[in-house]
Amino acid sequence: MQEVLPEGGVIRKLWIGETAKYREHILRLDPESRRNRFAGGVSDDFIRKYVELANSLDAVIYGFFVNGVMRGAAELRPLGVRLVREAEAAISVEKPWQSHGVGSALLGRVLLTARNRGYRLLHMACLAENQRMQQLARKFDADISFDFESAVGEVESSRPTPMSVMRELMSDSHGFATAMLDLQTRMLRA
Ligand SMILES: CC(C)(COP(=O)(O)OP(=O)(O)OC[C@H]1O[C@@H](n2cnc3c(N)ncnc32)[C@H](O)[C@@H]1OP(=O)(O)O)[C@@H](O)C(=O)NCCC(=O)NCCS
Numbered sequence: 001m002q003e004v005l006p007e008g009g010v011i012r013k014l015w016i017g018e019t020a021k022y023r024e025h026i027l028r029l030d031p032e033s034r035r036n037r038f039a040g041g042v043s044d045d046f047i048r049k050y051v052e053l054a055n056s057l058d059a060v061i062y063g064f065f066v067n068g069v070m071r072g073a074a075e076l077r078p079l080g081v082r083l084v085r086e087a088e089a090a091i092s093v094e095k096p097w098q099s100h101g102v103g104s105a106l107l108g109r110v111l112l113t114a115r116n117r118g119y120r121l122l123h124m125a126c127l128a129e130n131q132r133m134q135q136l137a138r139k140f141d142a143d144i145s146f147d148f149e150s151a152v153g154e155v156e157s158s159r160p161t162p163m164s165v166m167r168e169l170m171s172d173s174h175g176f177a178t179a180m181l182d183l184q185t186r187m188l189r190a
Pocket of ligand 1: 033038091092094097100103105124139
């Protein structure tokens, strides 16, 4: 699937020490997006604790950045030692950047990472009325299957291949280079 991002936007993995960027992004979500993201209403305090936990749980987080500000995120959380092949995935995009292909690009990255980590089943908490997420999931029909009857969608990912591992490595090194460039530009401006 071809990836087209809004101008100036990049997707890369979040680094250790960038938790605040993730927290600020989630807190900026409008009420409807926040409700859809967490499959229910949650407080600011809940979000602060949630992000801290994500940081300590070996989660993989991708960020969509515009001018160094995180405007979208995709999170992949392992579900614990007993469910080594299962993980939870969640995606969020701030309203002005929605419907521009960012969610599709983020879901693509998460599925690639899930595949390379050997996760066979991904859970996604998705409200039944969340049409947008369901449309987005349908775009990946070849790789995933969703159960929209319940609030939780289940995604089966394909097995890793040398090519899928290479794709993730290439996207990581590209993300590192763009982050360095971004940091350098901001230091020069300061
Ligand atoms: C769901 C969400 C992640 C989608 O992100 P996005 O960047 O808007 O998604 P995309 O632009 O890649 O669009 C994906 C598909 O959604 C559908 N879509 C886009 N905008 C839509 C709209 N306004 N209404 C209905 N469907 C829409 C389209 O099918 C689109 O595919 P297409 O552009 O090829 O037709 C985003 O809307 C969001 O953050 N919502 C709040 C949080 C949430 O619901 N998270 C999911 C639960 S984990």
